[in-house]
Amino acid sequence: MSENPSAIIESIRARAGELYTEIVGLRRDIHRHPELSFQEFRTTSLIREYLLKHGVTVEHDFLDTGVVALLKGEKQDGPERGLVALRADIDALPLQEENHHDFCSVEEGIMHACGHDMHTAILLGTAALLSGMREELRGDVLFIFQPAEEKAPGGASPLIEAGLFEQYRPSAIFGLHCFPHIQSGRIALREGSLMAAADELYITVNGEGGHASAPHKAADPVLAAAHIITSLQHLVSRVASPYEPAVLSISSINGGHATNIIPSKVVMTGTLRTMNEELRSLLHRRLKTDIEHTALAMGVEAELTIVNGYPVLVNDHETTRKLREFSADYLGVENVEESEPVMTAEDFSHYLRYCPGSFMQLGTGRKEPQKGDWLHSPYFNPDESSIVTGMGVMSYAAWSWLKARSSGNG
Numbered sequence: 001m002s003e004n005p006s007a008i009i010e011s012i013r014a015r016a017g018e019l020y021t022e023i024v025g026l027r028r029d030i031h032r033h034p035e036l037s038f039q040e041f042r043t044t045s046l047i048r049e050y051l052l053k054h055g056v057t058v059e060h061d062f063l064d065t066g067v068v069a070l071l072k073g074e075k076q077d078g079p080e081r082g083l084v085a086l087r088a089d090i091d092a093l094p095l096q097e098e099n100h101h102d103f104c105s106v107e108e109g110i111m112h113a114c115g116h117d118m119h120t121a122i123l124l125g126t127a128a129l130l131s132g133m134r135e136e137l138r139g140d141v142l143f144i145f146q147p148a149e150e151k152a153p154g155g156a157s158p159l160i161e162a163g164l165f166e167q168y169r170p171s172a173i174f175g176l177h178c179f180p181h182i183q184s185g186r187i188a189l190r191e192g193s194l195m196a197a198a199d200e201l202y203i204t205v206n207g208e209g210g211h212a213s214a215p216h217k218a219a220d221p222v223l224a225a226a227h228i229i230t231s232l233q234h235l236v237s238r239v240a241s242p243y244e245p246a247v248l249s250i251s252s253i254n255g256g257h258a259t260n261i262i263p264s265k266v267v268m269t270g271t272l273r274t275m276n277e278e279l280r281s282l283l284h285r286r287l288k289t290d291i292e293h294t295a296l297a298m299g300v301e302a303e304l305t306i307v308n309g310y311p312v313l314v315n316d317h318e319t320t321r322k323l324r325e326f327s328a329d330y331l332g333v334e335n336v337e338e339s340e341p342v343m344t345a346e347d348f349s350h351y352l353r354y355c356p357g358s359f360m361q362l363g364t365g366r367k368e369p370q371k372g373d374w375l376h377s378p379y380f381n382p383d384e385s386s387i388v389t390g391m392g393v394m395s396y397a398a399w400s401w402l403k404a405r406s407s408g409n410g
């Protein structure tokens with residue numbers, strides 16, 4: 001195989017095409033047997049077996065599920081030996097599948113409705129592909145099959161705490177996510193903030209219950225809760241800058257059980273989504289003040305608990321520029337779009353706090369819009385032909401990154 005990028009591209013395209021049927025088979029197998037966060041034992045065995053079969057060394061069991069594996073490149077003529085990391089998440093969602101294809105989930109109430117089966121299969125295909133061209137790799141590739149992206153605190157954070165980045169120091173990390181609103185065959189990238197920090201809000205309003213006919217003898221938490229909900233709306237419209245996206249939704253409210261009783265307590269929950277860590281901490285402070293003071297004005301007391309979710313996902317500028325170049329070389333510039341930021345969250349953001357990298361959106365949409373064109377839909381059914389795109393871009397990005405690093409251009 002020649003060093004020439006266009007020869008490498010041709011060779012990766014050909015190999016991705018050859019692997020396609022096998023990888024679709026793996027994806028369907030994983031789809032049929034989805035597993036919830038931190039319970040991905042079958043999926044973990046499947047990953048290990050496939051990697052071993054392709055000569056990729058399974059390095060370390062940092063956690064009970066998930067796999068971290070290393071592929072050693074064999075070309076060593078540059079000044080620096082690089083390491084690039086590629087990550088896939090492997091868990092499914094607690095959702096009943098409503099599709100009718102012949103590889104539907106056999107697990108009651110569990111479904112790969114976020115495409116992590118696709119991510120896992122694509123990364124397995126990438127490992128097989130790169131393993132076949134290890135003589136061309138000027139450095140090593142770390143494959144991270146991460147458990148539990150769907151459930152806080154997520155798998156990335158314990159993996160890092162268990163020593164992932166103490167043992168390995170990749171110069172870049174890349175990951176992808178299925179994106180049904182982009183057509184198959186394309187990807188989308190964005191420098192800087194791409195996905196939101198998502199924090200859970202738990203609010204308890206404590207008043208004093210009593211007879212609903214004599215509210216002056218009670219301290220009504222229902223009325224106070226209504227004022228709190230209304231008051232909180234000013235945080236997004238008057239505290240956050242109009243140039244910074246923020247979402248604040250109170251999404252549940254529970255209190256009382258009868259028409260003639262004022263309850264003593266109301267409990268509310270909600271979500272806060274921000275794209276900027278400074279705004280996030282400002283809103284945390286203002287939420288607390290607003291809730292406590294509104295309650296005080298209404299003669300009751302309120303407490304706020306914030307459970308921090310994943311941080312804002314910030315793609316490194318330089319790494320994303322490079323990835324854009326590589327992807328345009330591989331797919332054609334017309335197939336590399338600019339991502340719109342989204343207010344969903346993703347624990348790939350944790351890796352990006354330690355290692356520069358970029359998270360891309362992989363188009364999995366068909367020409368005609370479909371019912372299942374939403375992540376987390378019981379009808380989610382991505383176009384499998386995007387697997388070839390995913391394997392190709394990941395493989396070419398890894399090869400190119402290592403080549404650029406070794407020639408001092410990385």
Ligand code: NI
Binds near residue numbers: 114115116149177
């Ligand atoms: Ni997902």
